[in-house]
Amino acid sequence: MPRTARIVLPNYPHHVVQRGHNKQVVFAAANDFEHYLADLQELKTAFDVKVYAFCLMTNHVYLLLAPGDSASGLGQLMKSLAGRMTRRRNKLEGRSGTLWESRYKSSVVQTDTYLLACSRYIELNPMRAKIVQRAPDYPWSSLHLRFNESPVDNWLDESPALNELGTTPTERLARYASFMEQEIxxxxxxxxxxxxxxxxxxxxxxxxxxxxxxxxxRITQRTRGRPTK
Structure with a gap:
């Protein structure tokens, strides 16, 4: 079956998922998560890609990313992240071969209607998987970074949708927390x-x-509906 052409647009947010090959474990220890996030923080600057949200699970990652003026930055970022993690795990385990599925999946997100909903979907993954009872307690997600780190240590980029929730960081976070608690x-x-x-x-x-x-x-497959406010 031929692959569907991936649409990547500069300066638009993209919902991204990448899974381990054959659902194999990608993050086996805390150091694995830490290295991936350090790489993400470094490479987002190198490739001019904004990071609005993330959640690292044991065998897959969810990301909410917005490339800058060059759409190619998204693919370069994902390729570099995957390559670094593969080399790390192969070295630790004395093996060779692939770690990830060959192709990450992505979807361009409508900012004014779906961006907050997409961020919430990503950050609530650990609760849906019943790993934690409170989403901010999961250490490998952007929600933990938003609510448990000082503003100086929070390296996330603030999305346009989050920015519209209030005039101050405190007000925006309070309204976002309320949004996260709503039934989806x-x-x-x-x-x-x-x-x-x-x-x-x-x-x-x-x-x-x-x-x-x-x-x-011509985009023949169209999604329908809108999130509940």
Whole structure:
């Protein structure tokens, strides 16, 4: 079956997932998580990619990324992250071969409608997996970084959607915390998962028209609905 062409746009957020090859463990110890996050913090600057949210699970990663003026920065970042982690694990285990699935999945996200919902979806993964009872307690997610680190140590980029929640960092975080506690409709979960797995846009019909105009491509698969506010 031919692969669907991946749509990557400069200065737009992208929901990204990369999984271990055959669901194998990628992060076996705390040091593995720490090295990946250190690499992410370094490489986001090198390739001009903003990091709005992340969650590292044992055998996969979820990221919310926005490349700068060059769309190629997203692919360069993902390739470098995967390569560094593969070399690290192969050296530790005295092995060779691939660590990740060959192709990460991504979905361009409509900023004004879906960006907060996508961030919440990513950061609540440890709760859905029943690893923790409170999402901020999971140490390998951006939510932990938002609420447990000082502003000086928080290296996340603030998304446009988060920035609109208030006039001060304290106000924005309080409103985001309230948003995180709201019950998420199953339709929203299905929409976010489906768009990512199928490589579709995470957006409404207006957003699809916008992307078609930018890319000159006809996008026949369109996601429907919008998240509950």
């Amino acid at each position: 409709p199953s339709s929203e979960l299905q929409l976010l998962r489906g768009a990512l797995q199928r490589g579709q846009l995470t957006g409404n019909a207006r957003f699809t028209d916008e992307v078609e105009e930018i890319t000159g491509l």
